Amino acid sequence: xxxxxxxxxxxxxxxxxxxxxxxxxxxxxxxxxxxxxxxxxxxxxxxxxxxxxxxxxxxxxxxxxxxxxxxxxxxxxxxxxxxxxxxxxxxxxxxxxxxxxxxxxxxxxxxxxxxxxxxxxxxxxxxxxxxxxxxxxxxxxxxxxxxxxxxxxxxxxxxxxxxxxxxxxxxxxxxxxxxxxxxxxxxxxxxxxxxxxxxxxxxxxxxxxxxxxxxxxxxxxxxxxxxxxxxxxxxxxxxxxxxxxxxxxxxxxxxxxxxxxxxxxxxxxxxxxxxxxxxxxxxxxxxxxxxxxxxxxxxxxxxxxxxxxxxxxxxxxxxxxxxxxxxxxxxxxxxxxxxxxxxxxxxxxxxxxxxxxxxxxxxxxxxxxxxxxxxxxxxxxxxxxxxxxxxxxxxxxxxxxxxxxxxxxxxxxxxxxxxxxxxxxxxxxxxxxxxxxxxxxxxxxxxxxxxxxxxxxxxxxxxxxxxxxxxxxxxxxxxxxxxxxxxxxxxxxxxxxxxxxxxxxxxxxxxxxxxxxxxxxxxxxxxxxxxxxxxxxxxxxxxxxxxxxx
Numbered sequence: 001x002x003x004x005x006x007x008x009x010x011x012x013x014x015x016x017x018x019x020x021x022x023x024x025x026x027x028x029x030x031x032x033x034x035x036x037x038x039x040x041x042x043x044x045x046x047x048x049x050x051x052x053x054x055x056x057x058x059x060x061x062x063x064x065x066x067x068x069x070x071x072x073x074x075x076x077x078x079x080x081x082x083x084x085x086x087x088x089x090x091x092x093x094x095x096x097x098x099x100x101x102x103x104x105x106x107x108x109x110x111x112x113x114x115x116x117x118x119x120x121x122x123x124x125x126x127x128x129x130x131x132x133x134x135x136x137x138x139x140x141x142x143x144x145x146x147x148x149x150x151x152x153x154x155x156x157x158x159x160x161x162x163x164x165x166x167x168x169x170x171x172x173x174x175x176x177x178x179x180x181x182x183x184x185x186x187x188x189x190x191x192x193x194x195x196x197x198x199x200x201x202x203x204x205x206x207x208x209x210x211x212x213x214x215x216x217x218x219x220x221x222x223x224x225x226x227x228x229x230x231x232x233x234x235x236x237x238x239x240x241x242x243x244x245x246x247x248x249x250x251x252x253x254x255x256x257x258x259x260x261x262x263x264x265x266x267x268x269x270x271x272x273x274x275x276x277x278x279x280x281x282x283x284x285x286x287x288x289x290x291x292x293x294x295x296x297x298x299x300x301x302x303x304x305x306x307x308x309x310x311x312x313x314x315x316x317x318x319x320x321x322x323x324x325x326x327x328x329x330x331x332x333x334x335x336x337x338x339x340x341x342x343x344x345x346x347x348x349x350x351x352x353x354x355x356x357x358x359x360x361x362x363x364x365x366x367x368x369x370x371x372x373x374x375x376x377x378x379x380x381x382x383x384x385x386x387x388x389x390x391x392x393x394x395x396x397x398x399x400x401x402x403x404x405x406x407x408x409x410x411x412x413x414x415x416x417x418x419x420x421x422x423x424x425x426x427x428x429x430x431x432x433x434x435x436x437x438x439x440x441x442x443x444x445x446x447x448x449x450x451x452x453x454x455x456x457x458x459x460x461x462x463x464x465x466x467x468x469x470x471x472x473x474x475x476x477x478x479x480x481x482x483x484x485x486x487x488x489x490x491x492x493x494x495x496x497x498x499x500x501x502x503x504x505x506x507x508x509x510x511x512x513x514x515x516x517x518x519x520x521x522x523x524x525x526x527x528x529x530x531x532x533x534x535x536x537x538x539x540x541x542x543x544x545x546x547x548x549x550x
């Protein structure tokens with residue numbers, strides 16, 4: 001009896017020693033898996049040492065469970081090693097490599113091709129009408145003053161002030177409205193506002209009536225028609241955004257070339273009221289162009305639906321996975337804030353606002369005062385018209401060239417903008433030194449270079465630096481700042497002209513402001529790096545504070 005008990009103790013000791021050895025072997029095998037790739041035979045041997053399914057495993061054996069979680073890199077094959085039949089385990093196979101996400105068909109994004117060029121062409125035509133009306137409004141302004149000779153200069157000034165102010169100050173609001181209702185509805189409503197404003201001005205009997213209709217109503221309509229185009233081009237283009245923006249921006253100078261002689265011809269044949277009626281019909285065409293501005297989300301869904309219909313013969317499961325990814329990405333793209341005020345706290349964005357405050361001193365005013373300076377040096381009205389037409393035509397060509405060269409990545413975009421501002425500043429500084437039409441044409445060429453690079457690249461820079469989804473806010477506040485400056489700067493420059501009695505000092509101020517704007521914008525990369533580093537430090541400090549509290 002005593003010998004039997006000793007044999008039993010020895011047998012139990014041997015069993016516990018074997019279990020400990022098996023446990024240590026499993027631990028070592030689990031550690032080796034982090035550095036080496038076991039073969040399928042080794043994995044099977046490891047599985048043979050496991051306890052039956054009914055046996056509860058220890059924490060050391062837990063990593064060897066769940067063979068379905070073992071990847072191809074861990075097993076070296078596409079099939080998990082089966083367990084012995086006596087353990088009651090089922091063989092589990094991984095999907096073949098053909099079902100991996102890398103091999104699944106990727107639906108097109110709908111950008112940079114196809115209907116995107118239809119959209120940019122419609123935006124180009126809208127810009128022709130909007131900029132053409134604004135740049136020819138000087139002629140309309142003279143005709144209005146002839147029809148209302150008793151109107152005071154202050155009252156007549158409200159017409160231009162409301163037109164320019166509503167067009168610029170409401171840009172942020174119209175950007176948010178575009179996000180809410182889409183570019184198509186916004187442009188159509190804008191065209192209706194412009195048409196109603198022009199028609200309502202026909203029976204006008206006072207200058208106040210004209211200011212409300214041709215100033216406020218038309219200004220709001222122009223802002224509603226113009227703003228969605230900037231956002232639509234940003235949505236439809238990614239790789240070719242610079243080229244598309246060059247084509248879009250080229251509509252502005254072309255409108256200036258076409259509308260001025262058109263307004264003069266309409267007035268000669270039909271009078272002021274007849275000209276307003278015909279112009280209302282012309283501007284109503286913006287509703288047709290706006291109807292072609294398909295919202296990008298709808299366009300993307302149509303493109304991807306056509307793609308899946310064309311690939312219906314492919315694996316249904318892989319297509320369902322891809323469609324889920326597409327729907328998730330489209331839902332993510334819809335989440336745009338109509339108006340994001342937090343962008344005003346970004347120091348890098350404030351650089352853009354300071355820059356436009358400097359640039360706005362020169363770009364609209366230099367074009368207005370160049371004919372005045374030409375008249376002061378003895379140029380005829382015909383010679384001044386040649387300079388104005390040449391400036392618009394040169395601006396048109398340079399905007400196309402700017403978009404094309406930028407799309408070829410011949411230079412960095414912000415370097416092109418800085419160069420344009422400096423060149424334009426030099427052109428403004430040279431204007432007081434000109435004594436003939438040919439010299440003024442040379443200075444006007446430099447000024448056209450500045451306008452082309454600024455208006456072509458500013459939209460691209462805002463989209464690249466702050467994202468296309470924030471374009472409604474970044475572009476809106478940018479244009480709002482420009483609208484405020486458009487109210488203030490003309491009167492300040494007029495005060496300088498009255499004080500100095502000439503145009504030399506104003507052109508020196510314009511040239512200096514352009515160069516200063518380029519210098520301010522050159523600091524943007526440095527300010528962006530400093531603000532990003534401070535934000536990272538704040539995030540790290542806040543995370544450390546949260547961990548210490550926890």
